[in-house]
Amino acid sequence: MSLEGAIAVHRFGLGARPGEIDRASRNPKAWLLSQLNIAADQPEPLDGGSFKSGGDLVVEMLQYQRERAMEKRMGTQSDPVKDFFKTRVKFFTDELAARYQLGFTTDRPFAERFVWFWSNHFVVSAQNPRAITLVGAFEREAIRPHIAGTFEDMALAAMSHPAMLLYLDNAQSIGPDSPAGTRFGKGRNENLGRELMELYTLGVDGGYSQADVISMANILTGWTLNPAGQNNGFAFYENRHEPGEVTLRGRTYPPSLEGGIAAIKDLANDPATARHIATKLAIHFIADDPPAESVARLQKTFTDSHGDLRALAHAVVNDPAAWKSGTKMRTPVEYVTAGYRLLDLPKGDNAPKQVQGALAATRLMGQTPLAPPAPKGWPDTSDAWSGPDAVLTRIEWAKRVGQGLPAGFDALAIADAGMGPLLTPATRTVMARAESQSDALAFLIASPEFQRR
Amino acid sequence: MTTRRTILKSMTAAGALSIWDAPIRYAFASVPTDRRLVVVILRGALDGLAAVPPHGDKDYESVRGSLAIAHPLDIDGFFALHPALVNVKAMVDAKEAALFHNICSPYRDRSHFDGQNVLETGATGPHILQDGWLNRALVPMGLSDGDHALAVAQTPPLLLSGPARATSWMPANMPAPDEAFLARMRILYARDPNLLGSLNSAMDMQAAAAGAMDDPGARMGGAGYGNLTPLFEGAGKLLAAADGPRVAVLDAGGWDTHFNEGAAEGQLPRRLQALDTALETLKTSLGPAWSKTAVVMATEFGRTVHPNGSNGTDHGTGGAAFLLGGAVNGGAVHAEWTGLSTAALQDGRDQPARTDLRALFKGVLAEHMGVSATALNATVFPDSGGVAPLRQLIRA
Numbered sequence: 001m002s003l004e005g006a007i008a009v010h011r012f013g014l015g016a017r018p019g020e021i022d023r024a025s026r027n028p029k030a031w032l033l034s035q036l037n038i039a040a041d042q043p044e045p046l047d048g049g050s051f052k053s054g055g056d057l058v059v060e061m062l063q064y065q066r067e068r069a070m071e072k073r074m075g076t077q078s079d080p081v082k083d084f085f086k087t088r089v090k091f092f093t094d095e096l097a098a099r100y101q102l103g104f105t106t107d108r109p110f111a112e113r114f115v116w117f118w119s120n121h122f123v124v125s126a127q128n129p130r131a132i133t134l135v136g137a138f139e140r141e142a143i144r145p146h147i148a149g150t151f152e153d154m155a156l157a158a159m160s161h162p163a164m165l166l167y168l169d170n171a172q173s174i175g176p177d178s179p180a181g182t183r184f185g186k187g188r189n190e191n192l193g194r195e196l197m198e199l200y201t202l203g204v205d206g207g208y209s210q211a212d213v214i215s216m217a218n219i220l221t222g223w224t225l226n227p228a229g230q231n232n233g234f235a236f237y238e239n240r241h242e243p244g245e246v247t248l249r250g251r252t253y254p255p256s257l258e259g260g261i262a263a264i265k266d267l268a269n270d271p272a273t274a275r276h277i278a279t280k281l282a283i284h285f286i287a288d289d290p291p292a293e294s295v296a297r298l299q300k301t302f303t304d305s306h307g308d309l310r311a312l313a314h315a316v317v318n319d320p321a322a323w324k325s326g327t328k329m330r331t332p333v334e335y336v337t338a339g340y341r342l343l344d345l346p347k348g349d350n351a352p353k354q355v356q357g358a359l360a361a362t363r364l365m366g367q368t369p370l371a372p373p374a375p376k377g378w379p380d381t382s383d384a385w386s387g388p389d390a391v392l393t394r395i396e397w398a399k400r401v402g403q404g405l406p407a408g409f410d411a412l413a414i415a416d417a418g419m420g421p422l423l424t425p426a427t428r429t430v431m432a433r434a435e436s437q438s439d440a441l442a443f444l445i446a447s448p449e450f451q452r453r
Numbered sequence: 454m455t456t457r458r459t460i461l462k463s464m465t466a467a468g469a470l471s472i473w474d475a476p477i478r479y480a481f482a483s484v485p486t487d488r489r490l491v492v493v494i495l496r497g498a499l500d501g502l503a504a505v506p507p508h509g510d511k512d513y514e515s516v517r518g519s520l521a522i523a524h525p526l527d528i529d530g531f532f533a534l535h536p537a538l539v540n541v542k543a544m545v546d547a548k549e550a551a552l553f554h555n556i557c558s559p560y561r562d563r564s565h566f567d568g569q570n571v572l573e574t575g576a577t578g579p580h581i582l583q584d585g586w587l588n589r590a591l592v593p594m595g596l597s598d599g600d601h602a603l604a605v606a607q608t609p610p611l612l613l614s615g616p617a618r619a620t621s622w623m624p625a626n627m628p629a630p631d632e633a634f635l636a637r638m639r640i641l642y643a644r645d646p647n648l649l650g651s652l653n654s655a656m657d658m659q660a661a662a663a664g665a666m667d668d669p670g671a672r673m674g675g676a677g678y679g680n681l682t683p684l685f686e687g688a689g690k691l692l693a694a695a696d697g698p699r700v701a702v703l704d705a706g707g708w709d710t711h712f713n714e715g716a717a718e719g720q721l722p723r724r725l726q727a728l729d730t731a732l733e734t735l736k737t738s739l740g741p742a743w744s745k746t747a748v749v750m751a752t753e754f755g756r757t758v759h760p761n762g763s764n765g766t767d768h769g770t771g772g773a774a775f776l777l778g779g780a781v782n783g784g785a786v787h788a789e790w791t792g793l794s795t796a797a798l799q800d801g802r803d804q805p806a807r808t809d810l811r812a813l814f815k816g817v818l819a820e821h822m823g824v825s826a827t828a829l830n831a832t833v834f835p836d837s838g839g840v841a842p843l844r845q846l847i848r849a
Contacts, residue, residue: 388655407611435497435709448645
């Protein structure tokens with residue numbers, strides 16, 4: 001059990017499962033990087049079966065909307081909206097529970113961390129009622145397959161996913177001079193075009209104007225849902241697409257699907273995007289205020305490799321600054337996940353309840369993954385998660401999470417196995433003086449070294 | 454033995470026969486019984502000299518110093534109760550509570566973990582037995598079907614863990630951490646200014662919110678931090694049901710008062726008040742079943758007789774135990790009292806242990822729940838043949 005192994009598990013992974021620090025200690029960097037050789041694992045529904053594809057979910061959603069419109073016309077008194085809403089929320093919580101479960105048990109925690117990172121970058125939030133059923137499918141279909149691929153492929157998958165097209169209103173965006181636009185007098189929606197540049201690629205200071213926003217929105221007109229569900233729910237409708245060549249940031253694109261793909265690829269490989277992604281990765285893995293040279297190195301890697309996400313992971317792992325432990329406060333979902341991994345939860349007959357308990361706990365601590373309040377995503381700096389009420393909630397949770405363990409556990413043994421050399425003498429002392437084993441365990445889980453990574 | 458008997462008479466005024474030498478009154482072992490047995494584990498080592506102060510002892514005030522209780526609730530002119538324990542005092546007056554002093558498990562070192570292990574396994578030392586004595590007692594009590602033994606916890610504590618089946622229950626809103634726990638959290642965060650600042654700020658807000666409430670009782674024993682009432686109330690309601698559990702285990706921590714223990718005011722008085730309020734709620738929620746109930750409360754060991762340097766006490770040996778309930782033959786304090794002079798203390802510092810807690814447990818199991826002497830000595834408390842059960846603990 002080496003310090004490097006413990007750091008690999010806690011800082012780059014999701015916290016130690018039993019025996020994990022030993023496994024990582026043999027060759028910490030290789031242990032991390034070997035996790036990124038292939039696409040991320042897929043979560044599976046806790047009650048069996050399989051999740052629906054984005055295409056199938058689009059068909060279901062449109063079917064429901066037609067029925068609802070029909071009932072409205074017929075003046076039917078029944079209220080299917082409420083029923084559907086309940087179902088929609090269940091879609092999301094089932095996806096979330098499966099995602100938590102994968103986080104608790106995965107032996108590729110570094111890969112899972114990247115899934116979480118990219119899902120919080122290409123944001124589709126379940127707070128949007130139109131997108132809520134598709135949020136899980138978005139991560140499964142647009143993010144997970146691409147974590148070991150390229151940034152431009154992930155960006156294309158994200159931009160053409162029905163969840164994104166609904167979330168940022170592009171499904172209804174119609175070129176004003178297109179056949180559909182002139183006939184129905186409908187127009188373009190700038191939302192996705194703007195966020196693509198501001199949040200997903202260039203960054204807010206990445207060098208684009210309001211004219212560029214309109215250009216990008218024009219480029220994306222006609223990118224919408226496929227009502228038959230084919231092409232995973234994505235369709236490009238020529239008759240909604242704004243006609244004429246478009247100039248975006250000095251480059252010209254033809255009015256076609258290919259033109260849109262080329263524009264997104266150019267944005268994905270722009271130097272401003274390289275800087276934006278490098279900065280976010282450094283904030284996530286290194287520090288709230290990362291060293292400039294770390295950002296510069298990641299930026300160069302991004303540019304040199306044309307956004308190869310494995311190359312970026314290598315650059316993160318090979319940066320000595322990334323191995324300085326304790327600089328980052330765990331987000332609520334990282335914290336609760338680390339706690340469950342430490343205690344080898346969920347376990348036994350109560351397992352489904354324990355997963356629901358984890359969902360509730362992170363919500364109380366201020367975070368529901370895949371459901372941030374805005375497309376900017378959940379904050380990734382420590383101060384966002386360490387306010388008074390949040391810290392108290394974490395302490396309360398630390399005190400109760402161990403109460404699901406069978407009696408007779410040895411908290412210090414759990415600490416040694418789960419923290420290795422990261423356990424500080426100060427925490428060990430407080431634990432040794434605790435008035436019960438369950439209090440000792442609570443001190444471990446509430447300790448600074450466990451709250452941070 | 455003469456010392457013991459003499460002192461007992463003076464302490465209890467119970468007549469010729471004492472709890473140590475009267476015949477055991479085995480309960481009629483009807484199955485399932487209508488008797489209720491509640492065991493409360495006071496984790497953290499309760500200061501018996503604060504909870505049940507021997508204010509009649511000539512050395513009491515001098516040895517306790519700043520921790521001497523100025524106005525305790527007198528019981529017999531010698532022993533008293535801490536002023537926060539008003540409901541327990543009422544139970545003593547109603548002859549529904551018996552108290553025990555200079556009592557401890559066989560464990561003689563001072564580790565909470567090991568001490569609780571001995572308290573709960575009923576063994577002669579730590580980590581000898583793997584299951585709890587109350588679990589092993591379920592079979593002879595005829596209550597091992599899984600529905601009749603309840604742990605008020607997410608999973609049963611060691612005391613109730615073992616081959617016999619038990620159930621568990623927790624209120625949806627679990628009680629918040631107690632004051633002593635949060636004091637330790639501040640130590641834990643001493644090297645993390647960010648977390649410490651947030652914790653302190655949150656506690657200030659809690660205090661302000663609690664201070665804004667009109668009812669001081671609600672603030673102390675009710676809605677505030679370390680509230681035990683929901684647990685005890687829930688246990689009482691479940692035990693009251695005709696087909697409900699007959700045995701329940703409750704955990705009440707927060708007794709490890711190394712700092713700012715306090716005499717009339719402070720950490721320990723607040724904790725005692727929370728416990729006192731919770732016990733009264735247990736009684737109320739049991740309703741008529743209270744008359745069939747015995748509640749035994751014990752801690753892993755006592756604390757030092759002299760205050761330490763931070764207005765608290767450190768880990769000790771002997772301490773106090775409680776037996777409460779409508780079925781209890783109460784009204785007195787039972788102790789083989791040997792005084793508080795340094796020569797009388799364990800290792801020159803601790804309250805001594807003159808009565809084995811297993812004697813209390815065995816007496817309650819025999820007289821209240823009908824567990825036979827054979828079962829008590831063979832399976833429930835192995836290697837306890839030399840520890841005679843206390844007697845006349847339960848009303849006939």
